[in-house]
Amino acid sequence: GNSVTQMEGPVTLSEEAFLTINCTYTATGYPSLFWYVQYPGEGLQLLLKATKADDKGSNKGFEATYRKETTSFHLEKGSVQVSDSAVYFCAPFSGGYNKLIFGAGTRLAVHP
Amino acid sequence: NAGVTQTPKFQVLKTGQSMTLQCAQDMNHEYMSWYRQDPGMGLRLIHYSVGAGITDQGEVPNGYNVSRSTTEDFPLRLLSAAPSQTSVYFCASSYMNTEAFFGQGTRLTVV
Numbered sequence: 001g002n003s004v005t006q007m008e009g010p011v012t013l014s015e016e017a018f019l020t021i022n023c024t025y026t027a028t029g030y031p032s033l034f035w036y037v038q039y040p041g042e043g044l045q046l047l048l049k050a051t052k053a054d055d056k057g058s059n060k061g062f063e064a065t066y067r068k069e070t071t072s073f074h075l076e077k078g079s080v081q082v083s084d085s086a087v088y089f090c091a092p093f094s095g096g097y098n099k100l101i102f103g104a105g106t107r108l109a110v111h112p
Numbered sequence: 113n114a115g116v117t118q119t120p121k122f123q124v125l126k127t128g129q130s131m132t133l134q135c136a137q138d139m140n141h142e143y144m145s146w147y148r149q150d151p152g153m154g155l156r157l158i159h160y161s162v163g164a165g166i167t168d169q170g171e172v173p174n175g176y177n178v179s180r181s182t183t184e185d186f187p188l189r190l191l192s193a194a195p196s197q198t199s200v201y202f203c204a205s206s207y208m209n210t211e212a213f214f215g216q217g218t219r220l221t222v223v
Contacts, residue, residue: 036214043116044214097143098212
């Protein structure tokens, strides 16, 4: 079946550092890909998405590019802030009916 | 806009008790689903629905029942709670082939 492998956390960075969180997946075809973010005590929010190969999703300074050759969707941000501290989930659609497959999540902690 | 509303936010059950987790959305989404979140395991799909009257099992359906009598509501029933069902439960809704909107979650503890 489809699966997602995410970079293990926690990731600890200083403010203004560069962030990369790796995500690779296995899937049938070319599913839409999503990054969700979960702030402490809250539900998941969509951070960005890409619906076809070579698409770049972006939001709040975060970016991720749909790479079908490497089946990857790595999340990047050039300069992180303390407010970016959260858990990040990579999630492709899987098997139709809008079912999402989630990675284990990567916890990011940003220090001043 | 209310979006996806889950109730209750917190619940403690004794082993063997039953309860229903409520989920309602006001976006007229046809797709709704329930996930559970456990430490180190991400979110796993319990049940999902593609419209009123249509439900199906996800990855971890055992011990849970669902029904969908209206577009807006998708309750999750625990028939006989077990400690292994201690988790955080999220309801989500979406249109076809678009991103999911999540509720704030229900933290359930079974003792």
